[in-house]
Amino acid sequence: MNQRITIDPITRLEGHGKIEIFLNEDGDVANTYFQIPELRGFERFCVGRPVEEMPLLTNRICGVCPEAHHMAAAKAADAVYHVDPPRTAKLLRELLYSAFYVTDHTTHFYALGGPDFIMGPDAPVAERNILGVIHKVGLEIGGKVIQARKYGHTVVEIIGGRKVHPCTSIPGGLTKGITEEQRKEIEEMGKWAIDFAQFSLKIFNDIVLGNQQYVDLILGDIYNHQTYYMGMVDENNKINFYDGKVRVVDPDGKEFVKYEPKDYAEHIAEHVEPWTYLKFPYLKKVGWKGFVDGKDSGVYMATPLSRLNACDGMATPLAQEEYERFFSTLGGRPVHQRLAIHWARLVELLYAAERWVELATDPEITSPNFHTVPTETPTEGVGIVEAPRGTLTHHYTTDERGLLTKVNLIVGTTNNYAPISMSINKAANSLIKHGEVVTEGMLNMVEMAFRAYDPCFGCATHSLPGQMPLEVTIRDAKGEPVKVLRQYC
């Protein structure tokens, strides 16, 4: 008797993600499908628009990380106009972006990813959320998380003009600079953010790394995949979120390629399946071999963990120490265990906070020289930044007036579509055997497989209780439900 398990709605990329788990006659997992049911069509309807509007239009792809689209679009528009913004403009954009990273990574860790560890994957559902975290770690943590969100959004508003959907990046730089008074405010908030990031790492250290059971879970095979890893690096091969070259390392951690943004299409291609509206990016020179691990499969990952795997270190001192501790604890670079993404995210949180202060104390940050007027004829350009959820690529072609004729977008989470699908499949295979009844704890273990990637969705990133709703229906061959299991009902 064939059985079918449907998890719907699970999460949202552009729409409400859906997981179908098919069991075979023995009750083992036959296959899993992770479907994305929505397409809004930005690549089509941005054609005809002036390229300088792309930082505003593509904000609306994602209200959770509009800053990432704003920056990738601004950099692509710079490239289209062959203009190099003044140093101050680049510093300000990166400063906005660093503060945004602090907010985003904080929310994910405390509201979503963290509860699985701080409370434990088997903790009662009602406790496995931010409120549970507050009870366990202490009341002041709630206030700190709110403060981190507030500070990050304040910096976004000061530099970007708005808290959500910033509006100040234009080809050649920015529409405005900052005053000394604003700089001081930003610096003070940044210093607080460094303390907060260290505090967060200490929590992870004490509660997660101090518990052998959790360490075993992280290092176990359920969440292990050997794939390629992608991340943006500076000229010293250190992580950079705003600018640099994209570096890919193979499953052994050796550099496979390091490419300029403009050359992305030589290295990345997207596979199509008819059962989903989202495409599956892969490494073109390795090729699409299906949803499989290994050096011969073009599947790559682009997450905080992959960025740590793909770089040679962090550009700031405190984050560098944590980077070294990360790899020495987990057995060296690269780390394949997907649950380590949570720890990697905190290492990045510390880097973002340190970078925030570094940029805020740069003598040129308050310079009025925040824009260079483009003078060249617009043609074609690519802009890449590291979005929190993966490398984000915007590629535009325009006519001589700067009106778009072609748009191609490879969005952060999209990079991870194949690896997320594989992780779900592996977790389901490991946890559902011989028709064994699916328990709630088991569901959470499947859920943890994709939650580590922080798929781009308010639910996965900015959820208040931090609880991913799941409903699993097991159906017999006639489609009749045999059993319905719910989590968080």
Next chain:
Amino acid sequence: MTAKPKFAMYWAASCGGCEIAVLNTHEKILDVDANFDVVFWPVAMDAKYKDVEAMEDGSILLTLFNGGIRNDENEHIAKLLRKKSKILVAFGSCANEGCIPGLANLSAAGEIVHTAFNTISTDNPTEIYPRTSVDVPEGEIHIPKILPVLKTLDQVVDVDYYMPGCPPESHQIAAVIDLVIQVLQGKAELPPKGSVIGAGNSTVCDECTRTRNIKSIKAFKRIFGQPLDASLCLLEQGIPCNGPATRSGCNARCPSAGAQCIGCYGPAEGVMDYGARLITSFASVIDSNDPKQIESIIDGIPDPAGQFYRFNLAGSLLKAAVPAWKKEKA
């Protein structure tokens, strides 16, 4: 303990920015929690359609609905929530007027899919496109159907109130939450059905702190093409700023940051068609009587469809360009 009134918030085809704007009200969220029983809010809690289907009709007091109606699933949920809700609010630009995703109505739905699955990086030699129903070896699986045009919420169901903005400003959301709580406590009354809430009733220009003189324009300019005066009206400097046609409520946030208003708060009070009003506003400041010169000044607006209907196309009198519209009729 008497049962608290039920609250729901839903996103259809949207970006999640409306949810972030609600979360950015910080402590007001606690007021919502204290005064309402939050029964359905995918961003914050459990999100099962079946639970909503099981509720009595009209049992949810207040539903904030954001996102446009892009596929048949969005439409289904819109109808379901209308049935279950006493008060349905079109929340944010997408639900009000289509927002940026409404620009998709310049193309037929098939073109959207075709473009997305034939980009430079897409490996699709055999022209595979997503299908609503696919037979995989283990069985049949489904995804929703994309509708011919993106619709606003009130093109699908009856809407009680309209709250504009992309996203609505957090201070406006907080004010609306306060009002609703006062209504619950019998201290205030609801505005008439069909009202715009959480916004002003004049234009962005009226909130803008830039200096305004008599406007006379010899050329429209691109925002990045020259240094600009930081305190003078952008339209006076030739920047096609949408302030004159756009509803107030945001404190003129973008012009304050040196960027032009792009119109995210939708049509100002009493404006029937946003684009028509903006065209009139721009036409009235062109300083020429020579038809040829006027034509060349107008050419300074490189993308009229986007300029005049950037957020408002789906909700405008036009609704869609001919190809999309024809397809829907067919």
